[in-house]
Amino acid sequence: MIDDLPPLREVIARHDLRARKSLGQNFLLDLNLTARIARVAGDLSGTDVLEVGPGPGGLTRGLLAEGARKVLAVEKDPRALPALHEIAAAYPGRLEVVEGDALALDPGARLAAPWKVCANLPYNVGTELLVRWLTEDWPPRWSSLTLMFQREVAERIVAEPGTRHYGRLAVLAAWRTEARIALTLPPEAFSPPPKVHSAVVHLAARAEPRHPADPAWLSRVVAAGFGQRRKMLRASLKPLGRPPEPLLEAAGIPPTERAEQVDLARWCALARGYAAA
Structure with a gap:
C-alpha cells in the first residue's frame, strides 16, 4: 500500500x-x-x-x-x-x-x-x-x-x-x-x-515548436489532409477553400503526395502557406 x-x-x-x-x-x-x-x-x-x-x-x-x-x-x-x-x-x-x-x-x-x-x-x-x-x-x-x-x-x-x-x-x-x-x-x-x-x-x-506555424492553420491543414488519407493531397485539401496545388508546391510537396508521406517540416511549411494566402 x-x-x-x-x-x-x-x-x-x-x-x-x-x-x-x-x-x-x-x-x-x-x-x-x-x-x-x-x-x-x-x-x-x-x-x-x-x-x-x-x-x-x-x-x-x-x-x-x-x-x-x-x-x-x-x-x-x-x-x-x-x-x-x-x-x-x-x-x-x-x-x-x-x-x-x-x-x-x-x-x-x-x-x-x-x-x-x-x-x-x-x-x-x-x-x-x-x-x-x-x-x-x-x-x-x-x-x-x-x-x-x-x-x-x-x-x-x-x-x-x-x-x-x-x-x-x-x-x-x-x-x-x-x-x-x-x-x-x-x-x-x-x-x-x-x-x-x-x-x-x-x-x-519544447521551449519552442520545431518549426514555425500557426497552430490553428496547422491543425486545420493536417486534419483535412488525413481526413481523406487515401486521396492525394491536391484532392483532400480542396475543402479548405484555396487551390491547393500552388501551396503544396511552395511547401515542397508534390500535389500527388498522400498525407502519411509528408514530414513535420513540410506540414508546417504548408500551414504557413495557407495562413499567408
Whole structure:
C-alpha cells in the first residue's frame, strides 16, 4: 500500500462506483501501478498537477504519495466525489476536487504554472483534450503531459511519417513536444477490463515548436489532409477553400503526395502557406 487509505476495490464497493461506459470509465485498481504512472511524470515535489477523470482516486493517491504539492482533480461523475473527498481529508490542503467537465475548465485560476498533467483520461474526451493542450498558446502553462490512452491511440501519438499510425496527433505532438510511450498495460489491470491494451504516453513540452506555424492553420491543414488519407493531397485539401496545388508546391510537396508521406517540416511549411494566402 502507498498510504493508509483502504484498498480501491473496497472503496469502489462501498461507494457503488461501478464504471460507466457512457463516461468512458475504466478504473485502475493496483495502487503500486498508479504510483508507477505518477513517477513517469517525473519529480512532483513543489509541482501542481492537473488530473482529469480521477474516478475512485487510484492515480490521485499515487500523485499525492509521490509528493505533488497540489492535485486538482476534475471529475464529471458525482458518484466519485465522496471517495475523492476522503483522499482530500487524508492529504490536508493538497487535493482540490472539482465536479465538472474538463473541457470547460480553465485550470489557471487554481494551479501554479508550469503545472503537470497526469491522467487516466476518459476514452471519450482524451484526444480532444490532447489536441487542445497541443494547440494552445506557446510556451504552454504545463511542462509535461503524462496520459493514459488505448494503445492504438498512443501509437498514433508517437508515430513516424510513412507508417500506418501516422496522422494528425503525431504531427501536433512532434511539433511541440518530445513524446514517448512509457508504459503498456494489459486489460486485466483495469476494472472493468477493456477489450484493448492501454499505454501511458509522456509528452514533454519544447521551449519552442520545431518549426514555425500557426497552430490553428496547422491543425486545420493536417486534419483535412488525413481526413481523406487515401486521396492525394491536391484532392483532400480542396475543402479548405484555396487551390491547393500552388501551396503544396511552395511547401515542397508534390500535389500527388498522400498525407502519411509528408514530414513535420513540410506540414508546417504548408500551414504557413495557407495562413499567408
